[in-house]
Amino acid sequence: METIIxxxxxxxxxxxxxxxxxxxxxxxxxxxTVYGLGAxxxxxxxxxxxxxxxxxxxxxxxxxxVASIDxxxxxxxxxxxxxxxxxxxYWPGPLxxxxxxxxxxxxxxxxGLDTVAIRMPEHPAALxxxxxxxxxxxxxxxxxxxxxxxxxxxxxLNDIGGRIPYxxxxxxxxxxxxxxxxxxxxETPKILRPGGLTHDELKSVLGGVDVADGxxxxxKPMSPGMKxxxxxxxxxxxxxxxxxDKTAEYIITRLNIDTAALMFEDFAITHPNVVQxxxxxxxxxxxxxxxxALREIDQLGVSxxxxxxxxxxxxxxxxxxxxxxxxxxxxxxxNEE
Ligand code: TXA
Ligand code: MG
Numbered sequence: 001m002e003t004i005i006x007x008x009x010x011x012x013x014x015x016x017x018x019x020x021x022x023x024x025x026x027x028x029x030x031x032x033t034v035y036g037l038g039a040x041x042x043x044x045x046x047x048x049x050x051x052x053x054x055x056x057x058x059x060x061x062x063x064x065x066v067a068s069i070d071x072x073x074x075x076x077x078x079x080x081x082x083x084x085x086x087x088x089x090y091w092p093g094p095l096x097x098x099x100x101x102x103x104x105x106x107x108x109x110x111x112g113l114d115t116v117a118i119r120m121p122e123h124p125a126a127l128x129x130x131x132x133x134x135x136x137x138x139x140x141x142x143x144x145x146x147x148x149x150x151x152x153x154x155x156x157l158n159d160i161g162g163r164i165p166y167x168x169x170x171x172x173x174x175x176x177x178x179x180x181x182x183x184x185x186x187e188t189p190k191i192l193r194p195g196g197l198t199h200d201e202l203k204s205v206l207g208g209v210d211v212a213d214g215x216x217x218x219x220k221p222m223s224p225g226m227k228x229x230x231x232x233x234x235x236x237x238x239x240x241x242x243x244x245d246k247t248a249e250y251i252i253t254r255l256n257i258d259t260a261a262l263m264f265e266d267f268a269i270t271h272p273n274v275v276q277x278x279x280x281x282x283x284x285x286x287x288x289x290x291x292x293a294l295r296e297i298d299q300l301g302v303s304x305x306x307x308x309x310x311x312x313x314x315x316x317x318x319x320x321x322x323x324x325x326x327x328x329x330x331x332x333x334x335n336e337e
Contacts, residue, residue, distance in 0.1 A: 003166065004167070005166075006169065018133035021133040022133055024043050025165065027164060030170030031126045032175050033094045033175045033178050033196050037142035038065070038137040040136075040138075050138065050140060062117070063119055064116060064117065065119060066118060071136060076099040083099065085206065089205050096181045125168055152171075153168075174288065175196040180318070188209070189209050189210070190211070191212060193321075233297050233298045237326050238305070238306050238327060239332075241335075251306040258304065259303075260275065262323075263277070264277065266279050266280050275296045275297050309323055309324070
């Protein structure tokens with residue numbers, strides 16, 4: 001199958017892709033976080049196609065994307081109080097909410113769980129596509145399972161070109177990291193995956209917000225998807241934590257022809273294997289560059305990678321989380337060196 005990239009700002013292209021989704025097919029589309037691989041969430045067979053194209057483990061549930069807050073009620077068993085507060089403040093946006101599911105949601109979407117993940121994306125093309133298709137759209141990030149998420153249409157083409165008919169090109173994703181996954185099905189809201197919306201932003205409208213234990217560990221994940229090695233470039237990656245001057249020094253002394261580094265632009269040196277990802281104090285720039293930078297490093301063909309970890313305030317929490325997941329258990333702390 002030839003995969004065609006379509007301009008997402010053209011209404012006829014949105015209509016074309018909505019038709020594919022209605023007929024049980026798959027299309028990739030832009031969101032403000034990362035590109036998604038969409039299917040009709042209420043069509044079991046279409047959803048199975050997502051798992052096949054991504055090579056995704058069957059026990060990893062999908063997020064359902066809606067175009068309006070009103071689309072949520074039919075998909076959930078009950079609407080928690082926290083939902084109204086959060087959705088009115090942060091939707092559309094990078095926040096996925098976990099609630100108890102209704103009978104309407106197929107088990108294949110939720111991987112057999114009795115909860116469902118729902119979000120309303122902010123990108124106008126995503127909203128237009130869901131509206132035109134007239135059904136909620138299940139969509140994971142449009143990368144093969146385990147690889148960095150796509151933040152450009154070209155990334156999707158490189159990853160799964162030939163396996164889907166169309167990619168809607170809506171430009172570079174603004175946020176560059178996936179949505180924050182927040183479980184509001186229990187007593188206290190709990191972050192299962194840090195992402196584009198920060199813990200502080202959630203706390204500002206909710207009383208208490210926990211961070212699930214499993215978020216930082218590869219061994220004991222809360223969100224099924226967080227247990228796999230993720231966001232991983234081809235070569236093994238070591239995440240280096242500490243102040244940026246120390247981590248830069250640690251990495252620079254280890255650089256060679258076969259070793260690459262992901263560094264902040266204000267600490268990077270000129271070297272063919274150094275790839276920059278934003279200023280050390282600019283989490284917004286780091287987030288929007290991270291996945292593209294990991295892909296650039298893949299092109300270098302090195303056998304070892306080091307990455308400077310950001311400070312973990314605000315969006316830095318989610319950025320560090322992705323780099324640590326890419327590193328598996330290979331993390332060094334320069335403060336202890
Ligand atoms: O920003 C995003 O969230 C992007 C765009 C395309 O919307 N989507 C995305 O989907 O990142 P995916 O499939 O790559 O990640 C979904 C995450 C996984 O970690 C999955 O385990 C978790 O959400 N998840 C989905 N349903 C869940 C549930 N019922 N309970 C707990 N975790 C759930
Ligand atoms: Mg993903």
